[in-house]
Amino acid sequence: MTTPAERTIDVRRFLDEQPISGFQWLIFALCFAIVLLDGFDTAAIGYIAPSLLGEWNIAKADLAPVLSAALFGLAGGALCSGPLADRFGRKLVLLAAAGVMGVASLVAATAGSLDALVIWRFVTGLGLGAAMPNAVTLVSEYCPAKRRALVTNAMFCGFPLGAAAGGFVAAWMIPHFGWRSVLDLGGIAPLLLVAVMIVLLPESVRHLAQHGAPAEKIGRILRRISAAAKGATRFVLNEGEGAAEAGRRGITVVFSAPYILGTLCLWVAYFMGLVIFYGLINWMPIILRDSGISPTQATLISALFPLGGLGAILAGWLMDRFHADLVVAAGFLLTALAVYAIGQVVGQVGPLTAAVFIAGTVMNTAQSSLPALAAMFYPTRGRATGVAWMLGIGRFGGIAGSFLVAELGRRQLGTAAVFLVMAGPALIATLAILTKAWLGPKPDASAGPVPSLGH
DSSP states (O other): OOOTTOOEEEHHHHHHHSOOOHHHHHHHHHHHHHHHHHHHHHHHHHHHHHHHHHHHTOOGGGGHHHHHHHHHHHHHHHHHHHHHHHHHOHHHHHHHHHHHHHHHHHHHTTOOSHHHHHHHHHHHHHHHHHHHHHHHHHHHHHSOGGGHHHHHHHHHTHHHHHHHHHHHHHHHHHHHHOTHHHHHHHHHHHHHHHHHHHHHOOOOHHHHHHTTOOHHHHHHHHHHHOGGGTTOOEEEEOOOOOHHHHTOOTHHHHTSTTTHHHHHHHHHHHHHHHHHHHHHHHHHHHHHHHTTOOHHHHHHHHTTGGGGGGHHHHHHHHHHHSOHHHHHHHHHHHHHHHHHHHHHHTTOHHHHHHHHHHHHHHHHHHHHHHHHHHHHHSOTTTHHHHHHHHHHHHHHHHHHHHHHHHHHHHTTOOHHHHHHHHHHHHHHHHHHHHHHHHHOOOOOOOOOOEEOOOO
């Protein structure tokens, strides 16, 4: 029972009512740095691939396992990390993920054979896959609801920035220090960041309240956000859930009746988005070259496709002000139209360049908004698992996309037909998000608060 002398704070309401503090921006900066390094390490293998061909005297086809090893690791890391984070905390799993990224990348830099490099790139991928969803979850759980999508999407922009920055860094480092130096940098930077995060990064205060952490520990964090938390002796987390759902955690939340349909819709949308992204990223230069465009122009035009991730900031702003599901669904619908348009203007360099850039912008904007949408959908008890499993299942869409375009080429489909087919997954993603918005059952809002039992 709460005595009159006790002052109780609802953690969710407290975070929603306070302006974003410098402490919360520090959390954002640390998680942004993790996502930035995630992008750098994920893309690093592509930058060093040409050097591997020359030094190890191997054929291009021999690079397939090492190029895909991290992608399989990303899926495995995401699927495993979510339930662990919902049980043991976001910070612990995030530190472990960054540590695995760093150590595995350093060991990969010493690889003397392709098989060894494949193994350590897979291990690096496990860390990469675990880091991303937990960074998304931690940032979202410190954001007020009215700014959550904007801030989460802004943090997600670190991934394409890290991937792009890696290209410039690798272009300078490889001629001076060799390809191994790129992996060395990809290992040292996360380990340095781990040391900083141990000192400065807090655990999710929502997770602490949900798991009954001592009230003084929760209060110490909230007082760094606002002095309004001074004097509070009891903390609760009221997320409007029914008693039937209150005992569930992790994967049981994700597959429970209030969330199962939304879960499947998010999985379908993220899977289909990566079918498009990896299918076009891996094959667009070849498709454009085969359609009569010079190899140089084909490469430069194709490079515009992944540059549109910064549009996620605008999408986040819109998601915070309007129906978030409909904003993301609109992004995927525009993606379908833009990808189809690419196939209609191949051979006309000006219109083709514009179409590729627009398609990349709307596609990456919609895809980058899905983690924020998932974080908004799940309660604290299952948020890390929900976000992580969506990202993990979606990685298989990347693998499927590469095989799909390869099969279309084997069947000798024309360029316009290939892009027509690749517009299809965007329409499926649109329907999935609309289904989530219109038909998805909503959690019971009748529950009272979940108390923190420590005092």
